[in-house]
Amino acid sequence: MVFDPELLAKLENALRGPLPGSSAHVKMVNYDRPSIERALQKNVDATPSAVLVLLYLKDERLHTLLMLRTPYEGVHGSQVSFPGGKKEKTDNDLLETALRETQEEIGIRTDQLNILGQLTEVYIPPSKFLVTPYVAFTEDLGDLNPDPIEVAEVIEAPLLDLLNDDFVKEKKLFVRSINSKIKVKYFDVNDHVVWGATAMMISELKEVLKGL
Numbered sequence: 001m002v003f004d005p006e007l008l009a010k011l012e013n014a015l016r017g018p019l020p021g022s023s024a025h026v027k028m029v030n031y032d033r034p035s036i037e038r039a040l041q042k043n044v045d046a047t048p049s050a051v052l053v054l055l056y057l058k059d060e061r062l063h064t065l066l067m068l069r070t071p072y073e074g075v076h077g078s079q080v081s082f083p084g085g086k087k088e089k090t091d092n093d094l095l096e097t098a099l100r101e102t103q104e105e106i107g108i109r110t111d112q113l114n115i116l117g118q119l120t121e122v123y124i125p126p127s128k129f130l131v132t133p134y135v136a137f138t139e140d141l142g143d144l145n146p147d148p149i150e151v152a153e154v155i156e157a158p159l160l161d162l163l164n165d166d167f168v169k170e171k172k173l174f175v176r177s178i179n180s181k182i183k184v185k186y187f188d189v190n191d192h193v194v195w196g197a198t199a200m201m202i203s204e205l206k207e208v209l210k211g212l
Contacts, residue, residue: 010212015117024204046130050098051084056141068153107145
């Protein structure tokens, strides 16, 4: 997507709502996944968390930043996600969580980012995280210094690819949390499988951008 300064203002306005929410999320869910309402009714101890959907310019085109997590023992090991994590007691709010985690994981300065708004929160059943995605923009991404303990690879995704329906595919994946293979919808991003909560967030961003 070629950069248009007016696009950011339109996106910021659209993020004020109403947002497509679950109607966009379900487009990437072809497996048994409880709705956020049903999940939270069963689990009142959801962990507040946040991620950062960072838009930036590369070769005069908009990109977003994803990361492949290292293969640790947790349920999200070896998965692709936006930078982020759970809220710490020292965080004043979830936006601070998203910015802190992004700085720690990716190694970029976040104090001068243009915060555009937020997407609909997503509940992740295996980890019991209730995730708020924040959207931000920067013209200059600067130097990256990813944390090798948490980040196996930084993935630069052209936004135009994410808007293209040809990049939405299906395949069977082994899911550690249920110890079996299931067929999932995913975004094919630079040959990486982006599915689950991250795909749901991208799907909503895609719907918002297409409506501008």
